[in-house]
Amino acid sequence: MGIKSQILLADTTLRDGEQAPGVVLSSKQKAQLAKLLARCGIKEIEAGTPSIGQVELEAFDKILSLGLKVRIVAWGRMTNDDLKAVKASKVSTVNLSIPLSDIQIFTKLKTEKKQVLEKIKEYVSKAKEMGLEVAVGGEDASRANKYFLIEAIEMAKQFGAFRFRYADTVGILDPLRTYKTLSWLKKWTSLPLEFHGHDDFGMATANSIAAWQAGVDSISATLCGFGERAGNGALEEIAFFLTLREKVDTGIDLKALFSLCPIVARYFKRKIPPWKSIIGEDIFLHEAGIHVDGILKNPINYEPFNPSIIGRKHRFALGKHSGRKSVIWTYEKLGIKLSEQKALEILNKIKQFTVDKKRIPSKVELLEFVSDQSPCISQTTP
Known part of the structure; x- marks a missing residue:
């Protein structure tokens, strides 16, 4: 137990991310994102929910045909129909989810805790008999x-x-409670744990x-936090923080991951x-x-990480x-000393x-401020 120097960051953009209201990815888009995620160094992709139907099965088919060196996971509930759909998707791994909080057991499933445990036994066993690797998702675990x-x-x-996936399904946790609860769980079980968080708070x-x-x-997350x-x-926030601040080996190419985010945003x-x-x-x-004065003296004064990591510069x-000093520096960049x-x-x-217009001036407007060619200024080569 304790802080790990390596961790699996699992992507669920194609499953939980696509559940953002109104978002529908084509099978071609899903396959393209899966390929780009693999290039970033992602080793596990939760690619969708086969029980949705033929359109989802086509997406799995396209993704699997790429032959990516990535674990492709299907998501399903603990039902016969969902297991049948997962098998039809031809994946080798399934995340079988079931509610574990009292409120969802009693009002959503309309059953008892004993029956939930029996379902876990039944459907993990059935999935294993089908030749599937099985992860169990504890829906609403944070309220259980x-x-x-x-x-x-x-x-x-x-x-x-x-x-086992510990899901904070309605996003009610805070970091201290998360730490205490998962530390406690780690003492009681040797089964690997995954955290899956929602951002309601x-x-x-x-x-x-x-x-x-x-x-x-492992940690399950989505690009741009979509969901x-x-x-x-x-995913990108978690990957950047763990890699740059905590020196954790995530195996992820940060610049590639950063470049993928605008593509996801466009698809979504x-x-x-x-x-x-x-x-x-x-x-x-x-x-x-x-801040500008501090940056000009040493960028580390006001930069949490070097912008060159993502191909940018401070502005x-x-x-x-x-x-x-901001004025002098900006005008020097415009060729004016x-x-x-x-x-x-x-x-x-x-x-x-800015007080009058409620915005910053444009380049043209900045040049207009010195258009009187005052003797206090001189032209330089940009």
């Missing part, structure tokens, strides 16, 4: 009684499951990190907010004068919060402009 969780995990282990990524700290063996409701843990017909961590357009854009915006006095004059113009 922890002692019942142990019973369910041990039942899954006894009948041949190779892993904005904590899915943080909870995923806490799960790693508790010693889980139902508020989405899932963001979703816009990436400019402020979005890791993949947002503005994450290395600075306006505040104190400065001139606005209400800017300082003289300013005196300290002129820089201060232009800074005052810029601040007034």
